[in-house]
Amino acid sequence: MPETIRAGILGATGAVGQRFIQALENHPWFEITCLAASEKSAGKKYGKAANWRLESKMPDSVTGMEIVPVDPKKVDADVVFSALPSSFAKTVEAEFAKEGFVVASNASAFRMEKDVPLVVPEVNADHLGLIDVQQDKRGWDGYIVTNPNCSTIIMVPTLKPLMAFGLESVQVATMQAVSGAGYDGVASMAIMDNIIPYIGSEEEKMESEPLKLLGEFDGSEVVPADIKISASCNRVPVMDGHTEAIWAKMTDNPTPEQVRQAFLNFKPDLGDLPTEPEQVLIVRDEPDRPQPRLDRSMGKGMSITVGRIREGIRYMAMGHNTIRGAAGASVLNAELLHKMGKL
Numbered sequence: 621m622p623e624t625i626r627a628g629i630l631g632a633t634g635a636v637g638q639r640f641i642q643a644l645e646n647h648p649w650f651e652i653t654c655l656a657a658s659e660k661s662a663g664k665k666y667g668k669a670a671n672w673r674l675e676s677k678m679p680d681s682v683t684g685m686e687i688v689p690v691d692p693k694k695v696d697a698d699v700v701f702s703a704l705p706s707s708f709a710k711t712v713e714a715e716f717a718k719e720g721f722v723v724a725s726n727a728s729a730f731r732m733e734k735d736v737p738l739v740v741p742e743v744n745a746d747h748l749g750l751i752d753v754q755q756d757k758r759g760w761d762g763y764i765v766t767n768p769n770c771s772t773i774i775m776v777p778t779l780k781p782l783m784a785f786g787l788e789s790v791q792v793a794t795m796q797a798v799s800g801a802g803y804d805g806v807a808s809m810a811i812m813d814n815i816i817p818y819i820g821s822e823e824e825k826m827e828s829e830p831l832k833l834l835g836e837f838d839g840s841e842v843v844p845a846d847i848k849i850s851a852s853c854n855r856v857p858v859m860d861g862h863t864e865a866i867w868a869k870m871t872d873n874p875t876p877e878q879v880r881q882a883f884l885n886f887k888p889d890l891g892d893l894p895t896e897p898e899q900v901l902i903v904r905d906e907p908d909r910p911q912p913r914l915d916r917s918m919g920k921g922m923s924i925t926v927g928r929i930r931e932g933i934r935y936m937a938m939g940h941n942t943i944r945g946a947a948g949a950s951v952l953n954a955e956l957l958h959k960m961g962k963l
């Protein structure tokens with residue numbers, strides 16, 4: 621069907637950058653044409669510069685590619701997938717958009733800017749209408765589209781079907797994998813045999829990003845959803861997969877079975893995108909699921925598994941934090957942009 625779209629990865633050597641390479645290898649629409657990283661890595665072959673941490677083999681197609689600096693003049697691509705540290709992303713992603721690139725960003729820098737779409741395709745694809753607002757306002761030839769924080773993205777697709785019951789408030793406690801902090805993020809001596817009840821800025825993101833995602837786009841701006849969210853975030857000794865205990869209060873007081881059916885029936889029509897999972901929400905009825913080790917690879921890491929739906933309403937949700945929560949999310953956004961003729 622479509623012609624090949626040239627894809628660059630900014631921050632290609634990092635934890636999320638490697639997931640981007642994995643997601644784009646053999647992609648039917650995108651071809652990796654450029655890998656960018658810091659000055660420390662620029663000029664080196666990817667196979668030498670990157671400390672490959674994934675269980676799959678480093679693709680032969682990238683091993684010999686020379687890493688370029690994160691500079692729009694050095695990057696050869698139509699779309700760039702950003703896995704840069706947020707502080708750096710703030711200036712650099714804007715430079716790329718100004719130079720005409722489509723920026724599909726996984727970093728937090730622009731997520732809450734009023735004219736930047738924060739999108740989960742199954743939840744709020746219509747918010748991509750903000751692209752026109754952004755280009756008009758900033759005078760950019762390109763644009764930035766973002767995906768949410770990894771804990772937010774695992775919770776929000778479960779909240780979307782609950783909106784029909786009059787969702788009023790949400791309380792959530794997370795158990796987040798160490799890969800969310802990057803390879804050097806948490807020392808093994810700190811996390812083994814332990815739980816760390818603090819992840820910087822995570823609770824604030826979980827309490828604010830869902831309101832934008834579940835808000836209404838009125839043609840010029842997103843009116844945030846009127847929901848109260850209270851989050852408590854914890855780091856646990858799990859490699860991949862964020863698990864969340866969620867309490868949702870709704871005006872209609874649905875039964876657990878009604879909520880279960882709403883999860884099962886949540887089947888947004890995205891038009892068969894390559895990275896879209898067959899089932900966004902997988903419901904497990906066993907009393908001891910979901911579990912990260914058993915459920916994180918469902919839907920190639922793009923499905924979210926829910927279970928333990930009880931009166932209250934209380935339930936558990938779990939998803940792969942560096943696939944659905946990071947690289948897979950950005951790739952799915954870019955696929956949707958292509959389908960819509962915006963890329």
Ligand SMILES: NC(=O)C1=CN([C@@H]2O[C@H](COP(=O)(O)OP(=O)(O)OC[C@H]3O[C@@H](n4cnc5c(N)ncnc54)[C@H](OP(=O)(O)O)[C@@H]3O)[C@@H](O)[C@H]2O)C=CC1
Pocket residue numbers: 630631632633634635636637656657658659660661662690702703704705706708726727728768769770799800801802803941942945946
């Ligand atoms: N890990 C996760 O689960 C999630 C991460 N994110 C976000 O994704 C982004 C990347 O995270 P992660 O992959 O874990 O981070 P890493 O630290 O593993 O990787 C960072 C990447 O950015 C490059 N980089 C760092 N500083 C600079 C700089 N000054 N100039 C150019 N390139 C630079 C690094 O290159 P080099 O190797 O050369 O230093 C590396 O490629 C962050 O914004 C993070 O918050 C979002 C959701 C989930």
Ligand SMILES: N[C@@H](CC(=O)OP(=O)(O)O)C(=O)O
Pocket residue numbers: 706726727728768769770771796797799800801819822825941
């Ligand atoms: N803070 C998340 C990962 C992350 O980088 O989030 P964000 O993209 O919002 O900075 C975690 O530690 O699991």
